[in-house]
Amino acid sequence: MKINFFKYQGAGNDFILIDHTDGPLKNIDNQLFEQLCHRRFGVGADGLMFITKHEDYDFEMHYFNADGKPGSMCGNGGRCIVAFAKQLGIIDRETNFLAVDGPHYARISENGEWVDLQMIDVDTITKDGEAYVLNTGSPHYVALQSDLKDFDVFIEGKEIRYNATYAEKGINVNFVEDKGDHLFVRTYERGVEDETYACGTGVTAVAMAMAKHKNQTGHIKTDIKVLGGDIKVAFDYDGKTFTNVFLCGPAKLVFEGEVV
Structure with missing residues (x-):
């Protein structure tokens, strides 16, 4: 064939x-x-x-x-x-x-x-300790992490993805470092069971989680760097619901x- x-x-x-x-x-x-x-x-x-x-x-x-x-x-x-x-x-x-x-x-x-x-619009974000959990078409876990460049995303991401809370259905695990003018994101993806160079629903989840973390509202545009390049996420946020959400990139x- x-x-x-x-x-x-x-x-x-x-x-x-x-x-x-x-x-x-x-x-x-x-x-x-x-x-x-x-x-x-x-x-x-x-x-x-x-x-x-x-x-x-x-x-x-x-x-x-x-x-x-x-x-x-x-x-x-x-x-x-x-x-x-x-x-x-x-x-x-x-x-x-x-x-x-x-x-x-x-x-x-x-x-x-x-x-x-x-x-899709998103109206629910929960917390797991200090991390944020939300669904942007796929389920995501978002954790702030310093020195992300040298962080072991595979080991740490796999541990979270297979812990007692998430093992049955799985979850994508995102680590984010706020660089001021952009966010740096690395993701361990379920189904791939490894770190990927980018994750679209993941960076969307990260941008939303960081807006909530910073108590930002209004029309928000976020520049994001991943291992594979640059992505932009834009949305409107009224403090409750994320609407008009766009994932933009090559x-x-x-x-x-x-x-x-």
Whole structure:
């Protein structure tokens, strides 16, 4: 069986994308998806996505984690699939598409390499000790951390992800250092079970948690640096609910190929 694929990355968060607009999604093979995402025995990626047709939207996004299992919303994946849809000629500069957490609006630059993706509204943030916990399409744990550059994100993130509170369903673990003019963020992702170069729903969660931490309200724009580059998050916050949430950043085609 031959599979044509496209490899995209958004700030270092990389994905295998497959065009399945010729019919409904079928022949789900989670073991194959895991193998394709493997960085030694496959293409290598943080996740895999199918794009399919939908009668009420421009397209539908189907996301699978690197472990081959269906995943919750992936923000950078959402931005990459918008760029993919533009490449396929499905959309031009704007789109409304369906993902696992509901409808999303997005706009894309003329060259197709920068995507502003609208994320879900968020009205609930809880605390776990000094950390913040919230869901931005995927569940996130946000902890402030000094000297983040030298911090062992894999060991510390894995310990939190598999502790008694979160082990059953899993949680993505974000560490953030406030640099003044920007936030520096590193993330341990469930499903990948490792640190990734970026996490879209993660940086969105971090920006919201830090706004709450600083008692900020109004229209807030946050510059964020991750291992894979720069991302921006913008939203309106009235002290209770985050609305008009946008995750903005690069989405670039790396290469295309065929798996036999």
